[in-house]
Amino acid sequence: MVQPKTMGALLAEHPIFQGFDPEATEFLGGCASNHHFAFDEFLFRADQPAERFYLIRTGDVALELDMTGRKRLVIHTIHPGQIVGASWLLPPYRWRFDARALGDVRAFGIDATCLRNKCDANPDFGYAVFKRFLPLVAERLLATRMQLLDLYAPPVEVGAKLQA
Amino acid sequence: MPRSMAAPVWELGMEPVVYQVTGRHQELVDTVTLQMTPVDGPAMSFLPGQFTMMGLPGIGEIPVSISGSPNDGGPLTQTIRAVGKVSAAIAGLGVGDRLLMRGPFGEPWPVEEAVGRHLLIIAGGLGLAPVRPIVYWALANRGRLAGVELLYGARGPDYIPYGAQLLGWLASDRMTGSLIVDRHSDEWAGPVGPVTELIGRHATVDPAKTVAMVCGPEIMMRFVIQALEARGFADSDIWVSMERNMKCALGWCGHCQLGPVFVCRDGPVFRVDHVRNLMTQSEL
Incomplete structure (x- = not known):
């Protein structure tokens, strides 16, 4: 009889945790659960406690803001193999944005309090987790800066530039 | 001479x-x-x-x-x-x-470098215009290439030139690719973020068997080069199209001089390892 995979083994297959220490992944699996979101369903809402973040397995998610008097503004889209949510890492542990499913989404949810407690209790594990998450946060910061640069804005004419 | x-x-x-x-x-x-x-x-x-x-x-x-x-x-x-x-x-x-x-x-894109390899085309904004002839060439020579992939980033959904043709290309079975916008608008249901995001998610090719050709604003190209290098690309497999003030187009007047090269004559297409240092020097 085929044994079902443990949550730790499933997490190890996700790109975020590929190559992560197997024992640490099993330890992390104790905080993880499977989730499914239908189109337009919220994974979380802005200003709510950041209790659970998600590793996307299938489907796309929009990070967005509900702006009074305007339609919803999508800031960033997140796709399979990526993480939704970083506000669980630092106080005050509240989401800054809404996360909404753009279609059928399947994800691993990680209980943030459970993970923080494990990181506190086992600093080696916590360091490994933070080393895994910090590049993702830095990548997101770079992406935001690139969007702020408005790279494709019409150039100011400074003579005859090649139009490209 | x-x-x-x-x-x-x-x-x-x-x-x-x-x-x-x-x-x-x-x-x-x-x-x-x-x-x-x-x-x-x-x-x-x-x-x-x-x-x-x-x-x-x-x-x-x-x-x-x-x-x-x-x-x-x-x-x-x-x-x-x-x-x-x-x-x-x-x-x-x-x-x-x-x-x-x-x-x-000007020096053209070295399309023959892609023969037998994957051709990865990355464009941003109106940088799609100078790479569009590469796509035409690649589709006409599809059998000589291992694959063709186009990654395109735009300011927003209202800033995508050749829209219908671009969507047709991306939907065809002759090439792969994706587009992304920096800024969302109500009618847009696609990805939102910088074009570099597509490199991590969509460029699934083996860097050792791929030639990348990149065109867009220079700052965008710098970030794209960094993202390609993070994926394992060598500088010598990345080509960019530069832009500078051009007047004579013959390398005589010096308006488009970029250090030791004239963009109009020696470029506008350059291999990255030949211009990398020039791209980050101020006043050039």
Whole structure:
């Protein structure tokens, strides 16, 4: 009889945790659960406690803001193999944005309090987790800066530039 | 001997040829694509990545990349964004209007480097225009390439030139690719973020068997180069199209000098390891 995979083994297959220490992944699996979101369903809402973040397995998610008097503004889209949510890492542990499913989404949810407690209790594990998450946060910061640069804005004419 | 010194002036493209606008398409609010044929003589032949100097008497002359197909020998196709006096005047031309043309100029994209390998094309903004001839070439030579992938980033959904054609390409089974916008709008249901995001998610090719050709604003290209290197690409497998102020297009006047090179003559297409240091130096 085929044994079902443990949550730790499933997490190890996700790109975020590929190559992560197997024992640490099993330890992390104790905080993880499977989730499914239908189109337009919220994974979380802005200003709510950041209790659970998600590793996307299938489907796309929009990070967005509900702006009074305007339609919803999508800031960033997140796709399979990526993480939704970083506000669980630092106080005050509240989401800054809404996360909404753009279609059928399947994800691993990680209980943030459970993970923080494990990181506190086992600093080696916590360091490994933070080393895994910090590049993702830095990548997101770079992406935001690139969007702020408005790279494709019409150039100011400074003579005859090649139009490209 | 530099190529520009090897032949007399009239053979180098200093003498303009009169062209007539035969087609005009409003791509974006400030951008048009013109189709043009010479009033006398044969149509210009060119290679992907080359540009011409488009001029109007009494107004001025500007360099513009050729954005049409290099395969069909049809009208010359160029996409012009109205950003100043000359470009606005040219963008304002209608069917039947005439203008002056010199060229083609510049080193082309090294498309033959991609033969037997994957061709990864990355463009941002109006940088799609200079790489469009590569796509035409790649589709005409699809059997000689291991794969063709186009990653495109735009400011927003309203800023995507060649929209229908681009979607058709991406939906075809002859190439792969994806597009992304920096800024969302209500009618957009696709990805939102910088074009570098697509490199991590979509460029699934083996860097050792891939040639990357990149065009867009220079800052965008710098970030793209970094993202490609993070994926394992060597500088020698990445090509970029640079832009600088060009006047003579022959490497004589020095307006487009970038350190030891002239962008109009030695470029606009460069291999990254040849210009990498120049791209990050201020005042160049």
